[in-house]
Amino acid sequence: MLSITKRRRSFRYADQSNSGSGSIYEYEDCFVGLTDDLPLVSCGNYCGKTMTLKEVLRSSVGVMGESPLGLTEKVVLLKSQMFAVKRLRMTVVRRNEFGKRVEKLAQVSKKCEYLVPIAAYLYTKRIKFILCEYFPMGSLADLLAGARKYGHTALNWNQRLKIILSIARAIEFIHRQNPNERKIKMNVHGNIKSSNVMIKIDFSACLSDYGFTQLAERVELPRKRQLKPPPHQVPPPSYLIYREELSQKADIYNFGVVIMDILAGSRFSTFKKCILEVKEEITEGRIEFFEFALDTRERMRASQILDIALACTNLSAEGRPSIEQILLFLGDAIIK
Template sequence: MVKTAGQSLSLKEVLRTSVGVMGENSRGLTEKVVLSKCRLYTVKRFWKVIVRKSEFGRRVERLAQVCNKCDYLVPITAYLYAKRIKLVVLDFYPMGSLADLLSGGRRQTALNWNERLRIIDSITRAVAFIHGQSPPTEKSMKMNVHGNIKSSNIMINNDLTARLSDYEFVQLADCIEDSESKERSRTTNNIYSEDLSQKSDVFNLESIKEGDSTFFEFHAKGKERKQAFKVLEIALASTNTLPETRPSIEQILLKLSKLFNTSK
């Protein structure tokens, strides 16, 4: 195990201390583990890494540096590149993801509008920080694009602010899809964009609100209802089929900042 933030772990320790699978997708497996000082961490195991060992390490180290500079990105603690297992260790969030909250899996009461707006604001700031990275490219790796924004990668803090996870993981590992999952993606109404670009980041960020009907399932009236419609308008503009017509993340952040200030 290579250190990234003062943490040195062995493969045996990571595998032995797993306490449960949190999720699985075509890119890998997410587990909860208990490591040093009984602290919980999240481990992301990749099925198909697309770079060699030295390049994998260089990329993760660089991503960790960027994440540690932003309060809205999930910190990377450590990583491992072994013959059969490649993984990244991240901070653990007991509240789970936005997908968990919207499905009712981690909280008995539904999120109110101000809480939803706080989460939107946090993640928009995370994307703005990523898009502002300079230089935009470092040794064939795009630094100013996230590449995989979705509700399951939005982790929730106890105060209901949020952090964005899996920054640039699409440039570490490929997806592995079987024929069944490919057919399911083809036949379902999936509006997720896989292009590695800032305009696709904007599309995927806003499609969380537009495409996930549960995001707007809450009781609201008066000012909150007007704010919700304005957020939906931003989402509709950002998911236009023509990328060049979508607003930049800075434009979105400016509009949301005005809404966020009026909600206080």
């Protein structure tokens, strides 16, 4: 663990495993490492080279995503270590509180295999970012978009089911946390969506951005200029828009939207209002609803998970199931 001492306009980073010795780095180059296997960040020195803020920013190899909270970039540091940098646009807390919250989120995240680990963070006057584990497979949104837009190999049923289960287990872990600690709600994720579901090589998944909505303000992104608006363009229906409230019930609703995206994608918006009326046809395969191939048994299970998604996206928060109930329903759907 690190001891950090502020001295005038610099911080001292001391690796306690080395008799408390440390080096002084300028205010604008202050990293706080949160993992023992990341010496270049935690100690500011790696193989005799000092890692500065400028070098980290220059190591960015591209923007992976953009959201109202900020940018996500891929960085390659010394010894080819790859990380995802979450660069926040506008934080809602000052330096000390920011550090306390990130460190607490990191402590909780490392206890769950279904949450993306936080490696380090940086807070300067101009730049605030969080360094997280990088996943070469990308996000769920990337995989789904790749299949729909570019004809990449689509996820099969077993892979989709594994992803759904991973997300549910991550939510269950979060919702069991102590509600309030260090002025932050630890039992709410706050930003569950397909782009924050990172995929592992075995097609299990990890939730990223846990608690980040309590670190940064949402900033409305500028709309891309369109020379000719698409004909008959209509806004997405209310039941396909993620909820932004900081509550467990909003987490459940957003999980339901993610499930719908996994099961049917854009097809869902066509059937939502009449889905209960045509449920039998969907289950029997007479209506093409699911966007992937299914045998008879798999179709039955997918229809049961569709029921879960419908319950999660109930417009009444009180009518949505708890994550414990969802996991029971998922267990039943898998066993049958």
